[in-house]
Amino acid sequence: MSPYLKPLAVLSIIVLVLSPAFADDSQGEKTTPSAFTDFDGDGIRDDAQDTNNDGIPDLGEPREEPSKDNSPTETGLFYSEAAQEEVEKSLLSERDKFQKRKFAVRGHSQNRGDFGTGGFGPDEGMSSAVSSACPGGVCH
Amino acid sequence: MKYLKIGQVISVFALIFLSPAVVQPQNSLYDPLRLSENLEFELGFLSGYTGNLLNDSVGVEDAQTVTRGSIRYYPWAPLELNFDNEYTYYNKTYNLSSYHGTFGATYIPTPEESRFSVFLSANFDIRRYSETRKNFNNDNLDLVASAGYRIAGPLALRIGTAYHSNSYINSKVSSKKKWEFFSGLNSSFWGSNTFDFEAGYSNMDYSFILDTVWSIDTMFVDLDVEDYYSDGNLFAFYLSPRFSRSLGSKTGIGIEYDYHKFSNPDHAVILISEVEFISPFANVCEGKSVTANIKTYMVPGFIITTGSGYWEKQYLKMLQGDINFTPVLFARKRMDFQSRWFLNMERPINLGQGAILKPVLNLDYTNNNSSHGTFDYHKWSVNAGITYLF
Numbered sequence: 001m002s003p004y005l006k007p008l009a010v011l012s013i014i015v016l017v018l019s020p021a022f023a024d025d026s027q028g029e030k031t032t033p034s035a036f037t038d039f040d041g042d043g044i045r046d047d048a049q050d051t052n053n054d055g056i057p058d059l060g061e062p063r064e065e066p067s068k069d070n071s072p073t074e075t076g077l078f079y080s081e082a083a084q085e086e087v088e089k090s091l092l093s094e095r096d097k098f099q100k101r102k103f104a105v106r107g108h109s110q111n112r113g114d115f116g117t118g119g120f121g122p123d124e125g126m127s128s129a130v131s132s133a134c135p136g137g138v139c140h
Numbered sequence: 141m142k143y144l145k146i147g148q149v150i151s152v153f154a155l156i157f158l159s160p161a162v163v164q165p166q167n168s169l170y171d172p173l174r175l176s177e178n179l180e181f182e183l184g185f186l187s188g189y190t191g192n193l194l195n196d197s198v199g200v201e202d203a204q205t206v207t208r209g210s211i212r213y214y215p216w217a218p219l220e221l222n223f224d225n226e227y228t229y230y231n232k233t234y235n236l237s238s239y240h241g242t243f244g245a246t247y248i249p250t251p252e253e254s255r256f257s258v259f260l261s262a263n264f265d266i267r268r269y270s271e272t273r274k275n276f277n278n279d280n281l282d283l284v285a286s287a288g289y290r291i292a293g294p295l296a297l298r299i300g301t302a303y304h305s306n307s308y309i310n311s312k313v314s315s316k317k318k319w320e321f322f323s324g325l326n327s328s329f330w331g332s333n334t335f336d337f338e339a340g341y342s343n344m345d346y347s348f349i350l351d352t353v354w355s356i357d358t359m360f361v362d363l364d365v366e367d368y369y370s371d372g373n374l375f376a377f378y379l380s381p382r383f384s385r386s387l388g389s390k391t392g393i394g395i396e397y398d399y400h401k402f403s404n405p406d407h408a409v410i411l412i413s414e415v416e417f418i419s420p421f422a423n424v425c426e427g428k429s430v431t432a433n434i435k436t437y438m439v440p441g442f443i444i445t446t447g448s449g450y451w452e453k454q455y456l457k458m459l460q461g462d463i464n465f466t467p468v469l470f471a472r473k474r475m476d477f478q479s480r481w482f483l484n485m486e487r488p489i490n491l492g493q494g495a496i497l498k499p500v501l502n503l504d505y506t507n508n509n510s511s512h513g514t515f516d517y518h519k520w521s522v523n524a525g526i527t528y529l530f
Contacts, residue, residue, distance in 0.1 A: 035294045036386075038334040039326055042435045042445075043384040043392020054488040054496055056437055093177040097217035101248040105259040108288040108298035111322040112380045112398065113340035 039107035046106065178215065184208035186500075186525030193233060195508070197516045203231045206525070220246040222263075235272040236418075241265060244282075255290045259300075274310055276418050281305040294328035306420060314420045318344040332386040342376045344424075348408035351457060353468045375403040376426065391436040398429045402456075409457045409471040425453040425476075443486040451478040460512065475511040480504070495530040 037046050048057030092100075102109070186206045193202040210224040224242040244263030250256060263282045286300025301321050308314040324338035347369040378401070384394035410421055431449035438444075455474040484502040491497055504521040 036328045036332045036334070037294055037296075037326075038328065038332075038384050038386075038392070039296075039336070041334075041336060041382050041384045041394040041396065042433065043332075043334075043386050043394050044390075044435060044437075045332065045386065048389075052490045053494070054490045055443060055486070055498075056441070056488060093214070094217050095178045095180060095212075095214040098214045098220050098248070100252040101218060101250070101257075102220075102246070104250070104252040104254070105248055105257045105286070105288060107296055107326055108257070108286040108300055108324075109259045109261070109284070111286075111300060111302065111320065111324075111340060112338050112396075113302075113320050113322050113342055113378050 180212040182210040182529050184527040186523055188523030190519060190521040192517050192519030195517060196514055202233050205229050218248050235270045237270060239268045257288045259286045277309050279307045279309060296326045299323040316344050316346045316420060318342060334384045336382040338380045340378050344374045346374055347371055348410055349468060351407050351409050351468055355467045377401055390438050393434050395432045400426045402426045405456055409459055409468055411459050425455045427453040441487055445484045448481045476508055478508045480506045498527040500525050
């Protein structure tokens with residue numbers, strides 16, 4: 001192995017970690033104002049907005065502002081953001097509310113431990129057993 | 141024992157079902173208008189081909205089709221009930237075809253804005269093969285309880301436990317029960333860098349042959365192989381650091397290292413037949429691995445994920461050959477060096493009113509070098525499927 005390979009690898013990692021401009025060009029946008037979080041390890045910010053729920057984040061597309069013309073909370077004298085949020089929350093289905101809770105526990109609902117090696121490979125689209133064609137339908 | 145497990149499952153579901161009615165009597169679970177918007181259906185179909193179905197040196201080529209149907213019901217914001225059905229059919233090795241059914245519940249009592257969060261889940265699943273492979277029919281129970289706490293900004297801690305019971309209903313020696321305990325932390329730093337560390341401990345009860353047994357004799361002595369087995373516990377721990385970061389707003393990378401170590405495997409011997417493709421010990425191993433993934437949304441409308449990994453795995457001591465003529469003393473540990481690469485492409489299509497169509501295509505290559513020639517293999521797999529969510 002070349003003696004330059006190891007220093008080169010270390011240097012590459014340092015450059016990768018310290019490159020903020022290259023890192024996330026969505027940081028200046030208003031659509032994702034919160035701190036960067038990545039609990040699933042894919043490198044993409046977890047809270048990137050996905051308006052149509054298709055699994056692909058909007059990624060900088062302008063957010064569609066809800067119409068406020070006829071909003072009762074907007075026309076009233078005592079309008080507050082908290083009240084607006086409360087109204088929006090009450091319109092959600094139980095399914096939507098559960099998905100929000102599920103998102104909040106994404107950091108600890110799964111673990112990487114086992115007696116073997118797993119958790120690698122295609123996991124999009126269908127169940128892992130299906131997508132990686134494990135023998136007998138069993139993925140180890 | 142079987143009734144005890146069924147009782148456990150019923151108790152968990154009774155507890156979960158009854159609790160919303162007690163806490164929120166005004167929330168009608170049976171309102172038909174609310175029922176439709178709180179139900180979710182999933183239909184899936186996938187067809188694929190693999191150049192080495194059984195993951196061994198023989199290299200059996202085969203094609204398979206999988207059909208899947210799932211229903212998820214949300215009677216109350218913290219609760220999800222799921223019922224999944226899946227049937228896998230193999231073209232040539234058709235006796236490997238199997239049905240897999242799962243019934244489960246997930247309960248998340250903490251609201252999404254809370255710093256402290258709790259996750260509870262219970263799943264019971266069965267897998268049934270054709271008559272010729274009925275020895276592999278198995279029932280599984282999975283229970284998970286975990287909690288997380290966001291300390292400040294991007295720093296979060298987690299702790300949890302998981303119980304897994306795997307029961308091979310036609311075999312006394314293959315079943316196992318496992319407890320896992322884990323904890324970890326996740327923190328983002330310098331913009332979009334994220335470091336995640338997890339450590340855990342597992343305890344599994346299992347049946348094995350002691351390496352002090354001289355030989356197994358089922359020809360001249362009135363004993364079955366099962367009579368040579370002893371019961372014991374296998375302990376293991378793992379450490380898993382992971383680094384991830386974004387490369388622009390549409391691409392991310394993740395690199396993970398895993399180290400798994402048994403603490404007391406020295407005197408345990410298992411038969412080689414127990415580590416074959418659908419057996420319970422097929423992936424009970426210690427060792428280390430490095431994996432890297434890249435996920436990108438750069439191609440408009442597509443989710444593309446690719447990854448590569450390298451594993452060094454050491455299995456329990458295995459007895460190879462005819463058990464009546466091979467002394468247990470000859471059992472040797474199996475060492476595997478495996479590398480793998482995959483590419484996954486998904487194209488979600490939004491059909492409106494919450495319905496989504498998800499076509500998916502994936503390629504997978506595995507190269508495995510083993511100290512036991514039986515497990516020297518390489519394989520290609522290609523699969524194409526479609527899922528309809530509504």
